[in-house]
Amino acid sequence: MSQITVRQMNFDFSEQTERYWCGNSHFRTHFFNSITLLFPDGEQFMLRTIKGQIKQINNLQLKQEASAFIGQEAQHSIQHENFWEILQQQGYELKTYLRFLRFILWNICENWLSIELKLAMIAGVENCTNVVAELVLEEELLAEAEPKLKELFEWHAAEEIEHKTVAYDVLQNVTQSYLIRLLGMLIGYTFVFGFLNLGLFMMLYQDKKLLNFKVWQEMVQFLFIKEKFLFKVFLNSLEYLRKNFHPLQRDNFFLVRKGIG
Ligand SMILES: [Fe+2]
Numbered sequence: 001m002s003q004i005t006v007r008q009m010n011f012d013f014s015e016q017t018e019r020y021w022c023g024n025s026h027f028r029t030h031f032f033n034s035i036t037l038l039f040p041d042g043e044q045f046m047l048r049t050i051k052g053q054i055k056q057i058n059n060l061q062l063k064q065e066a067s068a069f070i071g072q073e074a075q076h077s078i079q080h081e082n083f084w085e086i087l088q089q090q091g092y093e094l095k096t097y098l099r100f101l102r103f104i105l106w107n108i109c110e111n112w113l114s115i116e117l118k119l120a121m122i123a124g125v126e127n128c129t130n131v132v133a134e135l136v137l138e139e140e141l142l143a144e145a146e147p148k149l150k151e152l153f154e155w156h157a158a159e160e161i162e163h164k165t166v167a168y169d170v171l172q173n174v175t176q177s178y179l180i181r182l183l184g185m186l187i188g189y190t191f192v193f194g195f196l197n198l199g200l201f202m203m204l205y206q207d208k209k210l211l212n213f214k215v216w217q218e219m220v221q222f223l224f225i226k227e228k229f230l231f232k233v234f235l236n237s238l239e240y241l242r243k244n245f246h247p248l249q250r251d252n253f254f255l256v257r258k259g260i261g
């Protein structure tokens with residue numbers, strides 16, 4: 001039986017959300033806003049690719065886990081997209097960014113990559129989200145955020161940890177090539193960090209905060225000095241390079257409870 005639970009959520013962001021909802025920090029707010037812009041389409045791409053593989057999975061447990069993965073990612077996609085309306089109400093223009101993101105996902109990745117590489121890309125992205133989810137929950141990166149948004153990100157982080165093995169196991173079911181796994185990781189990480197930065201700078205630019213000294217100070221503190229976010233993501237991702245790597249080797253299931261509450 002699959003241990004992955006699909007939880008139907010219904011976040012309502014209709015109340016007045018503060019413009020700088022993450023501890024009144026311009027940088028942190030736009031960093032997490034950028035994640036919110038990236039997730040819905042990224043997750044649709046992942047779940048549709050995994051859905052296309054379900055018939056080829058003979059292992060019953062993996063089949064159940066894959067359908068739970070699809071259910072969870074669909075929920076993440078819907079709930080994060082709900083917040084776009086608030087961002088648009090706050091005056092941000094998201095259409096150009098989304099058009100470009102969709103072009104890369106559906107015109108380039110979907111058409112140009114083989115199924116093996118698509119799955120390897122997804123397994124790589126899932127490793128990245130697992131590492132980030134662990135930091136979000138362990139270091140309470142959203143401790144000062146508005147409660148609804150804190151709940152959204154922590155619920156999502158918990159479920160990312162809960163289903164962390166699925167994309168990897170589906171990839172292994174199709175190919176066990178180490179080279180394809182690494183190439184997929186490279187594509188996946190480039191995609192995530194490329195769009196994360198693009199979204200962040202776009203939001204800061206639209207908010208007229210791109211040249212704000214305090215924003216850059218906060219960014220450097222968060223990424224390299226205080227939270228060392230980038231350093232930790234990089235370091236914790238290195239284990240994916242081991243030939244005999246499996247997501248279960250990372251002991252972080254205890255954090256699922258913390259995120260679901
Ligand atoms: Fe997700």
Ligand SMILES: [Fe+2]
Pocket residue numbers: 073126129160163
């Ligand atoms: Fe995921």
